[in-house]
Structures are given as structure tokens and as C-alpha cells.
Amino acid sequence: MxxxxxxxxxxxxxxxxxxxxxxxxxxxxxxxxxxxxxxxxxxxxxxxxxxxxxxxxxxxxxxxxxxxxxxxxxxxxxxxxxxxxxxxxxxxxxxxxxxxxxxxxxxxxxxxxxxxxxxxRHVDRRQYAPTAVPQEVLLDLVSEDAVASVSVLTGDQRYAVAQALTKAAMIHAGSDAYRAELAAWSGLMPSAARGVLDESAPWHGQRYGDVVVRDFGYAETVVRETGSALTAGSLLLISTGTDDRDAHLRAGEALGAVLCQAELGGLSSCPLSEAFEVPRTRVDVRHQVLGDEGHPQMVVRVGWPQSADLPAGQRR
Ligand SMILES: Cc1cc2nc3c(=O)[nH]c(=O)nc-3n(C[C@H](O)[C@H](O)[C@H](O)COP(=O)(O)O)c2cc1C
Missing domain, CATH: 3.40.109.10 (NADH Oxidase)
Known part of the structure; x- marks a missing residue:
């Protein structure tokens, strides 16, 4: 060649x-x-x-x-x-x-x-419109690669991931080291080249129906419950066969592909990774959703946008 x-x-x-x-x-x-x-x-x-x-x-x-x-x-x-x-x-x-x-x-x-x-594309951390994403649209986002795959979470699998997200948020709320790191990179002004802008973060302490979203800046135990499982959106799981650097790179490639494809289909999207940052909840998802075969890397929430006025993330 x-x-x-x-x-x-x-x-x-x-x-x-x-x-x-x-x-x-x-x-x-x-x-x-x-x-x-x-x-x-x-x-x-x-x-x-x-x-x-x-x-x-x-x-x-x-x-x-x-x-x-x-x-x-x-x-x-x-x-x-x-x-x-x-x-x-x-x-x-x-x-x-x-x-x-x-x-x-x-x-x-x-x-x-x-x-x-x-x-x-930009992440949309808000609730989504209360209209289900049709199965055929979700299937466009699903993929099966030799190393990384993307699947739709329904029923017990979605329940297990939602539980893990809740538990991870509570464990994180009690970790001073995590909260300090999160605070250093969130609540930022539009002049910041890195980190998460205050205007693109969700309201603090939010649970959208069954899904707890990451609490940028405060890491509170969840206090406010709004919306429903519908407005939280559909959940996709990115998982890999192994858990090494090659698998992590491929999981990222799968994430890039899913977010672009979702944008192309007119969907809003937001990665959610807290459940996999806490060893206990990552093990739970691995066991309950993947039957101990494969490794969960990332969840992506997708749904129809409520409105077009989405704050843009900054870049270096
Ligand atoms: C590995 C990884 C983990 C992420 N985890 C979360 C998360 O838990 N919650 C969230 O709201 N966004 C999450 N994001 C989205 C990033 O915060 C987002 O991509 C970044 O702030 C840049 O914004 P933009 O993609 O809108 O430009 C994650 C992204 C990646 C790649």
C-alpha cells in the first residue's frame, strides 16, 4: 500500500x-x-x-x-x-x-x-420534547463493531442504568475530591476555552423522570424531580469487549459516530458517564445489563430538542 x-x-x-x-x-x-x-x-x-x-x-x-x-x-x-x-x-x-x-x-x-x-452539534443537557423517538430512528444509531457496540436500553436494562446513575451521583456528592475537580471545570463564563459553561449546565440537583443528570458545579444529592422518562430521552449504551486502551479509543470513535448521526437525524444528545466513574455502579451495570460479558463505557441520552436555542460549548 x-x-x-x-x-x-x-x-x-x-x-x-x-x-x-x-x-x-x-x-x-x-x-x-x-x-x-x-x-x-x-x-x-x-x-x-x-x-x-x-x-x-x-x-x-x-x-x-x-x-x-x-x-x-x-x-x-x-x-x-x-x-x-x-x-x-x-x-x-x-x-x-x-x-x-x-x-x-x-x-x-x-x-x-x-x-x-x-x-x-453540541450536547443538550436539557429535558427533551415529550415525544418518543421511533424505533427505526434509534436503530440508525445502533452499531456492532468487533471492539465497541452501541445498543438501546429498554425495560430492566434501562432501569438498571438509571439506578446506577442515581447511586453514582450520590456517591460523588460525598466525595470532596470529585467535587473539587468538577467545580474547577464547571460554572465557567463564555470566555473560557475549556470546561463547561454555566449556561449549558442543567439546573442543579436535577432528575429528569428516571434519569439523574450530572450536576455540574455542585454535585448535590438529587432534590428536584421534573419531567418523565419520555423527556429524559432514550438511552443508548456504548460497551466494549475488552477494557484496555484500544477499547477506550474505539468506544470514543463509537461515541463520535453516534453523536453525529443523532445530530443528522435532528435529535439532541448528551453523554452520561457518572455511572462508570464509580467502580461499584460500573460493576452493577456490567452485571445487570451485559451479563458480565463486555464492559460498559458510556451512556448517551437522545431525544427531540425542546427548542433550538442551545448554548454552544467553547473550544480552545
Ligand atoms: C468521555 C465523556 C464523558 C462525558 N460525560 C458527560 C456527563 O456525564 N454529563 C454531561 O452532561 N456531559 C458529558 N459529556 C459531554 C461533555 O461535557 C461535552 O462534550 C463537552 O462539555 C463539550 O461540549 P460540546 O460537546 O457541546 O461541545 C461527556 C463527554 C465525553 C467525551
């Missing part, structure tokens, strides 16, 4: 779209480096959340979402990108090396539309 060197313009477009990816607490924990015609994706070693994400699992998931966006950007420019994940066993921060095969082809309309979706 022979490869073309990436031009400065390609690298610029890749960085631009990858920078739109979602990330834990909007930390954008990725770096790109040009290397002999290729582009390397690195985990930003200066970012650490020892209480929330001690193994950097979610930071790598965030980088996986950036990798998804990077590959999408190249496909939409007509390239056939190839990603080598974790190319060096000596450099734990080097997550992927991206090359493009010689020869361009016409980009598909779907990739072009997904690029526009990635550029537009």
Missing part, C-alpha cells in the same frame, strides 16, 4: 473538525503532531482528573471521538484514511497514527452531511 503525504490544508481541516469532538468536562485532552506526511493523535499528558477518571479511560474516550472526527474530515475531503491505533508500545500517549492512501475518490454525500453535523 502506498500513502500520500497530508498537505498543510488537510492537517488544518482535520485539526479543526477533531477539535469539535465532545470531551469529558470539555477538557479537549488531545494533541495532533505532523510526522513524516502522517498525522499523530496524542493524549495531552498535562490533563489529569485523578478523582473522576484515575485511569484516563474517559480522556482516551474523548480522544477516540476526536479520532472519529479526524477520519471523517479526511473522508469528506476525498481521502481514504487509515488509522493505526496505539502504534508504539514505548509511547503510551501516542494514540493513533493517521495516513491516507494514494489517490482521492469522490466523498459520499453522507460523509459530507456528517461533517456538517459534527460542526453544528
Amino acid at each position: 502506498s500513502y500520500s503525504p497530508l498537505s498543510a490544508q488537510d492537517a488544518h481541516e482535520v485539526r479543526g473538525l477533531a477539535g469539535r469532538a465532545p470531551s469529558l468536562f470539555n477538557l479537549q485532552p488531545w494533541r495532533f503532531r505532523e510526522a513524516a506526511g502522517a498525522l499523530e493523535l496524542l493524549l495531552d499528558g498535562t490533563v489529569a482528573l485523578p478523582a473522576t477518571d484515575p485511569d484516563r479511560r474517559e480522556l482516551v474516550i474523548s480522544c477516540g471521538a476526536a479520532l472519529h472526527h479526524a477520519l471523517l474530515a479526511l473522508r469528506a475531503r476525498g481521502w481514504r484514511p487509515r488509522a493505526q491505533r496505539l502504534p508504539s508500545e514505548h509511547d503510551a500517549e501516542l494514540l493513533a497514527r493517521i495516513d491516507v492512501l494514494d489517490g482521492k475518490e469522490n466523498p459520499t454525500p453522507s460523509d459530507r452531511a456528517l461533517v456538517r453535523a459534527a460542526q453544528r
